[in-house]
Structure formats: structure tokens, C-alpha cells
Amino acid sequence: MTPPLRQQLTRRRDCARRLPVLDCGCRDPWTCPHRPEPDLTEHYVDGWRDAAAHLAAAGISAAVPVPVLRALWRRGGRDRELAEVLHRGVTA
Template identity: 40%
Template sequence: MTETRYRPTAEGAGGAVDGLRDQVQGNALRHRAEAAQRLPGGDPWVIDLHCDDFRLTGKQLEAWGHAANHIGMDGNTPILPLEVLRALHRRGGADRILAERVYRAGGVAA
């Protein structure tokens, strides 16, 4: 008696699931791009960290600090963009201590 075994192929179930996921992600990105065109100024989530006029608000710096502290409390090293680290250091106080601790731990992304 011959035993038949199921062997998924690239065209099988795995391929169909991957194709559907890619299609859904593609649709989501397309809808986001269309919505961004309707907004004045474009997509608000896109931030170029390497532009010359990089400005962080106080709330953004506070959020970066809280996130870094939260990650650090779990025993992990937070990784912050260099500009964020510099801005935290300039604020002084607890933010400066945090920036120095992250820098010493090697959590800087250029």
C-alpha cells in the first residue's frame, strides 16, 4: 500500500496566504498614500531624521525620555537617534542623566 503525504508547494497554501498578506499590506499602503495627498503638508508620520532643520517639541522629547526609561527598566538598552540624544542632553536634569546613561550603554543610532 502506498502512503500519500501532503507536501505544500510554493503554489500551495503557504503561497496563497503570503499573497493575500502582501495584497492587504499593499492596499493599506495605497490607502495611506492617497490619504496623505489629501492632507495639507502630506503624511504627518513621515519624519526625516537626517534633515538640517530637525526640531523636536518638548512633548516629543518627553515621550522619547519616557520610552527610553521604560525600555531601560526592563533591563534592555534603548536605542535613540543621535539628534534626540543630543536634545535630551541639552535639556539637563534627569534628561541629561538619561542621555549619558544611554550613550555609555551604546544605545545611539546615527
């Protein structure tokens, strides 16, 4: 059984407090606004593509970051088609 949300958030906060302070002054790397964006490697874009295609097959529109959409569109073929479908889903 999953613990209630309040317990989960309390545990998360307590864990973050035990982490060493980052160079930017933040303690929690998950919520740090100063962390760099990951590089758009082929593997990274493939992961977004596969996740978006899986959600689309279930009838759910994925919120894919614009840089990933652009990378998919530049690839052409089925990746471009998926990028166009995702774009239409967001702008519709």
C-alpha cells in the first residue's frame, strides 16, 4: 500500500535536507532551477519519441519539449510525422 502523499513529501523533503549543498546553493538537485538541460543526444530523443508514441497509441497527447520536437522534425520520416501530430495536439 502506498503511503499518503503528505508522508511521501515529508520523506522527500527530509532526504533533500541531508544532501550536501550544490555549487549554486540549492540542496535538492531535482528541484534546482540552475541545473543545465541535458544534451539532445540521439538516445535522449529516441526515448522521448518512444514515450510519445506509446502515449499516442493510448490516446494521450504527450507534452514534448520544443527542442525535442525540433530534433524529431529534422530527422524526417516517421519521426517528422510524430512531431507534426504532437504539435497539432498541443496547438489544437
